[in-house]
Amino acid sequence: MDRVQVIELKETILEDNDRDAQKLREELKERGVFYLNVMSSPGSGKTTTILQILERLSKEFRVGVMEADIDSSVDALKIQEAGYPAVQLHTGGMCHLDAQMSRQGMAGLPEDTQVVILENVGNLVCPAEFDTGAVLNLVILSVPEGDDKPLKYPLMFEKCSVAVINKIDAMPAFDFDLEKASAAILRRNPEMKIYPVCAASGEGVDALCEELSGRIRSWLG
């Protein structure tokens, strides 16, 4: 597997993406597939975090990754090189994925995949507006971005149930207040589970993966 499968997504103008996303979730429930949608700004460490998650979840589940980008295949290559099934989705300039596009991507993964992880397009705005059909939406905020970001991108933090604060090793170099960031996140979403991690070293990822495993087990039943 040294070459990456690239899927050029076709946009289908669906009248009701919300309904389609709900339908996809029901299909996934029936097929025993957990779908995790990972969103963040460009450069927050989505790929590195996903690699850490894969290392832990793959001990218990059959995992696969969909890498969505406007262009390039660098991320899917990284995932494949680490030994996990991955497809590269090209959105053709689009800034988000919807349920129909998720379906097109999943068709490129092994049929017996139990946990599908989507690395959405790097964007804190638009991906939050489109239900992909995911069972769980996860947002990554990285320390260099600043602790005020939850105030500026409210919908993203409202739509996600798990927030990862990444690059905590860089905290001394940046004016980032973990308590302030957490308070801002909880103001947007009082139910949010917050996990500070350093994806580069793996610090904090075990706790995050316990949360994820619990949710996956309960979904797969």
Next chain:
Amino acid sequence: MDRVQVIELKETILEDNDRDAQKLREELKERGVFYLNVMSSPGSGKTTTILQILERLSKEFRVGVMEADIDSSVDALKIQEAGYPAVQLHTGGMCHLDAQMSRQGMAGLPEDTQVVILENVGNLVCPAEFDTGAVLNLVILSVPEGDDKPLKYPLMFEKCSVAVINKIDAMPAFDFDLEKASAAILRRNPEMKIYPVCAASGEGVDALCEELSGRIRSWLG
């Protein structure tokens, strides 16, 4: 000026934003106004960079800032507290500004403003797709985001003429190769002027502002 003027933008579905943006540019040329559109990911240091630019450009020109955000007014407050005219634009969930929205914002700045700086919504995707009518488009890429971003967000780097690489002081802590980043930028746009800076300390901002001043003088005639 301790309170910030907030303008709730109204979306006008214009058939041809490109034509409207061209019209706005012609109007600005006639009125002697230079319009600078600053774009980047969330947390790349747009506000800090703009503050450094203001400090230098305000010695020669009458400056004003439009801060576009989906929510919150923290950025416009910062600019005002530093002593410069600023308006906060709320995009109502929208991920970009267009020419008509630029007009609505400019109406909130002093009439004799010569240089209008727009801090666009933090997003490397959508703002590149909409011509705001700006005379100059500038993109900020910050070191913690990674040197591969120009490959992933091609349109942004094609549409801009000046690229600022910010947070160069953080280079030792991140796996960021300035030459690799520059090469990726130039691959997208061989004409790009690239300025590595540390906006927090002001390092490198003088050279950037010489570039900007030259362009402003030539536009104002």
